[in-house]
Amino acid sequence: MTAEALATEQPDNVDMGELAPYAGGPRLTDAESRHGAVSLTWADGTRADFPLMWLRDHCACAQCRHPRTRERLVRIIDLPETLPEPAVTLTASGALHLEWPAMSGFNVHESLFDAGWLYQRADAYRADPLDVDRKIPWTSAIADALPVADHHAFMHTEAGLCDWLQALDRYGFALLRNGPTEPGEVIRVAERVGWPRETNFGRHFDVVSMPDPNNAAYTAVALEPHVDLPNWQRPPDFQLLYCLANEAEGGESTLTDGLAVAWALRDRDPDAYRILTETRIDFRFQDENADIHYRGPVIGCDDNGNPSVLRFNNWIRDTLRLPAAEVDGFYRAYRRFWGMLRDPAWTLRFMLRPGEMIAFDNLRVLHGRDTFDPNTGHRHLQGTYLDRDLIRSRQRVLERATA
Ligand SMILES: [Fe+2]
Known part of the structure; x- marks a missing residue:
């Protein structure tokens, strides 16, 4: 007819x-x-x-x-x-x-x-x-137009929450500002989206300088760009870091769009890119209560061969178990990628202030921080994790009303 x-x-x-x-x-x-x-x-x-x-x-x-x-x-x-x-x-x-x-x-x-x-x-x-893949790659220039939302709008309006989730989807990170400085607020924020993903560091974790740390984050040293928990078969998809106090000197936060850097590596050094996508290496965390290990490539690819998941975390990289003939090539590729990841041209630097929270796609955007001096003041962040399924689900449900 x-x-x-x-x-x-x-x-x-x-x-x-x-x-x-x-x-x-x-x-x-x-x-x-x-x-x-x-x-x-x-x-x-x-x-x-x-x-x-x-x-x-x-x-x-x-x-x-x-x-x-x-x-x-x-x-x-x-x-x-x-x-x-x-x-x-x-x-x-x-x-x-x-x-x-x-x-x-x-x-x-x-x-x-x-x-x-x-x-x-x-x-x-x-x-x-x-x-639909709505990712927008970025460089340090994003400092001029940070994706940021107001804590009150996020907590109390659907539009505020939806805008923030869409920014997180596009840029792989989003800030919240003007929130309270009550301990546990990071969990209340996470529960606005879904429910926190627990790990061996608990339902939430406190990023403070500790006398007997089991993790580099719990010291005052500088942290190179990294993703959290690549030693897990299924690392947390998103991380939330909420600032309760930051009076110490130093300790600026850094974010790097790891996927944008991986794309650039593919253009500039295809051999290094090939090695990092094809070579599976070991990641491992061990303390008195846990021994969590996973073997995977530094750059994981999707079904179309495009970079999609990064596993870059130098301090929990385990023994390098590779045939001797591959070792030098791996180190050369790894150094090249690392050098690009810490390049200021790719690095967003900012100081997280009390009442501010940064959330980021842990498998896309690498995070780090400068060294700080714990003798100059108190620095206290609380963090937790969220699953991508919950974040995307919340976004889809909110977008039904705006489509
Ligand atoms: Fe971390």
Whole structure:
């Protein structure tokens, strides 16, 4: 059938059991059954062939998808392996209507698909609308336009929280300012998003200079750029560091967009990049109560071969177990990357003040700090971690209202 049959007013939405927005795309202008698929055309010229089994599997009627849990009920294993052709029509409101003929053991079944929902799924290679990569790489110049939100707006308004989560998504870090200096505030902030991820350092940790430290962060020494806990198979995705007091001299914080640096390394020194992406090395933390070890590459890549996860932390790098012939090459590559990571051109420096909090993507943005003198005043930060799943979930839910 063709566009003539379509009403001109805005199409009604079909409930697809999907809470992410899918309305507002172009109208469907044509639909026909062809060679075991339904061929669709939208008003902007997009065309797609949806296989019959895919369509039957994604039927959103109350028998096929639970109306409350939105989970799939239809079981394709119960259906014939080859489906008979359905009768294909476009409804007056622009939805795709399929009527599946009766087949052995099954009555006639009707499926209705929203045009916008199908449009989002028209190209299997199109980015998933739930998971669009919005990362914006940055250098030290970001100091002129820091992603920062007000603590009160973050805690008490959905817009404040959503803006902050979107900044965190884009830049891999975001600041909060004008918060209280009560101990435990970092947990209250984390609970505004989800719930803290506990580690061997506890539900939260106190970054203060201690007499008997089990970690470099608990001393006054300078910390080279690093990610936390690369010795875990699943390191924490995000870190929150909340400043309660900072009267000591020194101790400026640093952040470096490790993914931007990894991209630059790939351009400038492809051999070093190859070595760091292909060579798995050991990371390990040990104290009286724990011995946590993981072996992985310094630069981990996604399915497209792009850098996605960094494991750079020099003080918990364990024994280098590599064939002798690879050792010099590894050290050369590691030094090259390290040199770029500490380059001032890539490094954002700032002083975290009491009542301020920095949050960052622990697997993307490396953090560090300058040495400080604990004899000149008190310095006390509290930190905790959050899972990416919770952060992205919170962002998606808030974005439903703004889409
Ligand atoms: Fe750290």
